[in-house]
Amino acid sequence: MSGKITYCGHEFREFVPQKTCAYISQHDLHFGEMTVRETLDFSGRCLGVGTRYQLLTELSRREREAGIKPDPEIDAFMKSIAISGQETSLVTDYVLKILGLDICADILVGDVMRRGVSGGQKKRLTTGEMLVGPATALFMDEISTGLDSSTTFQICKFMRQLVHISDVTMIISLLQPAPETFELFDDIILLSEGHIVYQGPRENVLEFFEYMGFQCPERKGVADFLQEVTSKKDQEQYWNRRDQPYSYVSVDDFSSGFKSFHTGQELASEIRTPYDKSKTHPAALVTQKYGISNWELFKACLDREWLLMKRNSFVYVFKTVQITIMSLITMTVYLRTEMHVGTVQDGQKFYGALFFSLINVMFNGMAELAFTVMRLPVFYKQRDFLFYPPWAFALPAWLLKIPLSLIESGIWIVLTYYTVGFAPAASRFFRQLLAYFCVNQMALSLFRFLGAVGRTEVVSNSVGTFTLLIVFTLGGFIIAKDDIPPWMTWAYYISPMMYGQTAIVMNEFLDERWGAPNTDTRIDAKTVGEVLLKSRGFFTEPYWFWICIVALLGFSLLFNLFYIIALMYLNPLGDSKATVVEEGKDKQKRNSRGTEDSLVELSNRSSNGPKRGMVLPFQPLSLAFQSVNYYVDMPAEMKAQGIEGDRLQLLRDVGGAFRPGILTALVGVSGAGKTTLMDVLAGRKTGGYVEGSISISGYTKNQSTFARVSGYCEQNDIHSPHVTVYESLIYSAWLRLSADIDTKTREMFVEEVMELVELKPLRNSIVGLPGVDGLSTEQRKRLTIAVELVANPSIIFMDEPTSGLDARAAAIVMRTVRNTVDTGRTVVCTIHQPSIDIFESFDELLLMKRGGQVIYAGSLGHHSQKLVEYFEAVEGVPKIKDGYNPATWMLDVTTPSMESQLSLDFAQLFANSSLYRLNLSLTFPVSP
Known part of the structure; x- marks a missing residue:
């Protein structure tokens, strides 16, 4: 990237641009488990109030000097929006009302698997998420996608008022803006092929194109005309100089023509004149990275994490029920049986039982990987917009899972420990509980880290499964320490499973009931318990149990640290550009x-025109x-607001x-x-x-x-991203057409459909991922x-x-x-x-x-x-x-x-x- 960008004459290094301005993305990334109001409240809480407090202080001083008594309601509103760190704010209610979101304020946002607000409401929520902040420069990317033209007009009208009253700088990119919406804008920037074709007052844009020889016809929206007049395919129809033959005017020609046009000359003159930095108000540019203190950021993220856990309580309850069922099944295996102790042969059975327990506790943490991947898109957006630092996002996810680890480990131990027949001493019981708790915490931390590194579900699951294979293999049970090649011994010592396995087998086999004298002279050990430990390369000194516990806690800390580092430095996979496919x-x-x-x-x-015939007939x-009516159960959030009734009607007598x-x-x-x-x-x-x-x-x-x-x-x-256009269609045809249609007819029909929707030139193009590669929108x-x-x-x-x-x-x-x-x-x-x-x-x-x-x-x-x-x-x-x-x-x-x-x-x-x-x-x- 080259060039120079300044805000009020200041370059990027002199302030924090992410806090001074706000970028509203065209992608609606939100937590579906939160309501619209909760989403805006969290955003406003993290972004802070900016310079509102300083402005209020200055306003109050001037009012006192002038002897002005402010209106009580306005004064109360001004003071309420100037207080930072509040869980709720009047700004949220204000933005909800302006954007027309008050009717769905207490409805879940929703996602692909959860019913929520409509697509248009979600788009407005994306806009509102940044409006609740204090930014004075707003960049809005395609905010009208999914909105009806009337709503787009009302929002742009409000934005115009905000700009003119609050002296805000605002740039909005729109697709297919209606003429009345287009008329709301003061200035227009027309981009084509990376060049600025026009930048200046809206009133002069048609004058410029008439200057270049093109005219917008009647009943043609100016915005549509501007998008088409620079296109080689559409330009000729707008040529207005009938006395001259038409020749294609390239984007470079338009750009050169603009420089000679009076608006372009005025713009060039303005750019050449440096901005006087002394005119900039000290509060205009933000120099602090985050809007509130670190402690307030941590509390905000902690509250949100707790809310998300409550909204996903089914998953956590299911995990608890799952480990309970596995515990009960394990109980039935050993019910009415007695596990003999005292010999090496008896000890091998206990080895298997301990390893099985360890696997269950470890695997129960794998759900954390999916949770992490699911939340990353929203995190990346909020991280880049400086809502909060990565550690504020990571720590609540760790701390709030500690009680769950204790509960899940406790359930397994309580139901299986004495049923299987492990060492009966109470101290051994609680040591085993501590070891399983540490293993579960380590597993949760490991999977969080792997999710942050993988970043997509496929990659994370692949990496997670491979990692499990490695740590299990090098854990000391599947392959004994003495059987591991010397050049891989280091891997044995860095395997977290080794420390978990060591802790639980030492806790069992160093109990006094395994204290029978060793009769095997080949192994240098005093007791049968030590023989069992040494035969697989485990330690026999009692203090190693506590070393293993400390090591497991250290791994938890280390993986969480790596998790924070991954969140800090890694970005979403894939390039942020799409490949343009030539047709x-x-x-x-x-x-x-x-x-x-x-x-x-x-x-x-x-509608009575000729119909196209196709190889496959249809009726x-x-x-x-x-009189179609449709009802849903009244959302609990709406009931909490005092709305009566058990059902909410969404369709009324539609015909x-x-x-x-x-x-x-x-x-x-x-x-x-x-x-x-x-x-x-x-x-x-x-x-x-x-x-x-x-x-x-x-x-x-x-x-x-x-x-x-x-x-x-x-x-x-x-669509499946890794197949071609033709493969996508032929696969759909194989699955959905009747089985009595032969292959040749099916393929002919697919060809006809491709011709119908003009996809034949793209038949061998890879579909790709949206916004990354492959087909255009x-x-x-x-x-x-x-x-x-x-x-x-x-x-x-x-x-x-x-x-x-x-x-x-x-x-x-x-x-x-x-x-x-x-x-x-x-x-x-x-x-x-x-x-x-x-x-x-x-x-x-x-x-x-x-x-x-x-x-x-x-x-x-x-x-x-x-x-x-x-x-x-x-x-x-x-x-x-x-x-x-x-x-x-x-x-x-x-x-x-x-x-x-x-x-x-x-x-x-x-x-x-x-x-x-x-x-x-x-x-x-x-x-x-």
Whole structure:
């Protein structure tokens, strides 16, 4: 990296940039076991209050000098947000309200294995996690992914107010911003191929491109135009100098042109003038690495670790039950039997029993490896943002497991010690307990360290299993010390298992009941117990027991130290860049007409157009549903807030019909129930309570058969990373197509699907890992669609197929979706913040409001005319402005605040409308 970066004239070495500014990642990394409020509280607690206390002190001084008496409520708020180290803060409530997260504040965040908040709410939580801190420079990376256009607009509007009122510096990167959202920004930075094409006031950006010979057409979002005008594939359609022949204007040409443009000249002049450091307020740049003291950081991490342990209590209870069951099984082996003692042959049986016990205690700590790997992504994010030092994360994980080690070791000893018939003296019993406790602590520490080194589940499990093999082999039981080659003796002494094995066998065989005289002259030992120990190379001096205990505790300390070092210096595996896959010349020729043309083609296709034939036939099916309600058990967190009732209703009397050859958009604000409705219709809800009727072409839906005729494209593109595109599809086809389809037909069908979704140029490309290598985001999305299509479904559900994509990539995916519809299939898509072109490429719309109620279901019409006419007919609803995105407008005019202002319920209004009755007439023919 080269160049120079300064903040207020100061270089990075003069302050702590991670605390001065905040980076909001596009990746939503949170602990799924914590609620939204708990996540924000922890973030605010660790980040501290920054300069708020100093500013409050200065404000109070000036108020006293001016004789001003502050408003009591404002004064109380200012003082509360200036106190650091608090477990909860008013800032959290403030951010929850601003980001619209107050409705889910006490709901678990959730993850891939735990139900939680919606994807849009999780994205807002990622933003709020940094907003609760004191940073005055904010860098936000694709914060709108997964959010509806109305919510994105409201958040950006708040950000604009924050910038102007609090004098905050803020940079936001957005994908497919709606025109009204784009209008909120003061300055625009347009990047292409690593070059700055434009940087300056938003008002001058179109002037610059007109200066370069390009013009943005009507009903085209400026942001979409800016993304496409620098692309070789899409540029020509915007050429405005009709008197001159078009020639491609490269990014370098744009960059050079900007330098000669008046905005570029003003920027260059500003950069040449050094910033006067004396104008910088002393509190503007943070020089302390962490926001609160080390003790407060430790307490915050300790409280969170205890909370996570309580939320994962099932795992710890299961581990305890597991070792209890193993103890009981071990008891039954020795029940009503007597283990004879006194001879060498008897001692061999005790050796086996002791080794078996040691293995169980050791293996019971292996769950710590999975826990560590699972928590690392969140740790890496918070470590890099200087939430806390690595030791503050590691120590609570160690200290809070000590009681669990004692409990698990105690259960094993209590249930098996006297049943097996070990040395009966009480001192021997407690020594054995101490030894097993130390072994368990050592195992937990070892697995934590291996998890931090491996960093992924596959690598960590491989390394962990290999390590167990080594320490068991060199523990002194499987291979005696005297049988180990001399050049490997050092490995014997550094094996933690050797010290655990030595401690427990010495505790047993140095008991007086093994004190019979030795009759074997080949071994220099006085008693049978010493013979048993020396025969396998163990020590016989009693003090070695305590040396082994100290060694085990030392290993625990050492592994925890290594764990902290690994957390401190190791980063996530893999590069932070994706490999761009070249799609070939044929694909370039196919796309040369431009994204605009392809979208116009999409919007102009009628549902009655020609259908594409394929080698495998399918039966077009309609899906009708009436009075669908969905409930879940009331979360305990919401009950604790005083909310009554045993069930929480997520869908309310939802009805509609999806038909073959019709592309339907399922739209609503984040948390409206779009994905929930799709999950219910697709039969993917494994919990909760579903009411209502769902029919397929007039027949009552049967889930076992419906699963064979439907496909579901999830929002997350999950694929095997080490196979090619073709291998992914052929594998899915082998598993999901009927067994009576021959191999040749199956392969022909896969080829047709690849052609349909435009993946043929990528057939031999490795899928790879997201954000690391392999396919791009847009290519992964098309692969997700293809994996479902090779099952030859009649009905396909797609959850946010364009989220996380820019305008060009979204257009390519939507072309794939339209190709799928043109085969005669029934396709339903949930969609967030679509551009005007993408929104109007849909045939019909099902619009939902928060609370799971339908407020519009019907055709969009040309240029969304029917949708606009319906809502503009409602008295009091503001008319849509010229150039305004209909998708954003309809969400803006149907908000709860608008309902309150107009004193109406849009759901009730729709239920009483002629459009609703028309929908019923469409639904009944396909219902029983």
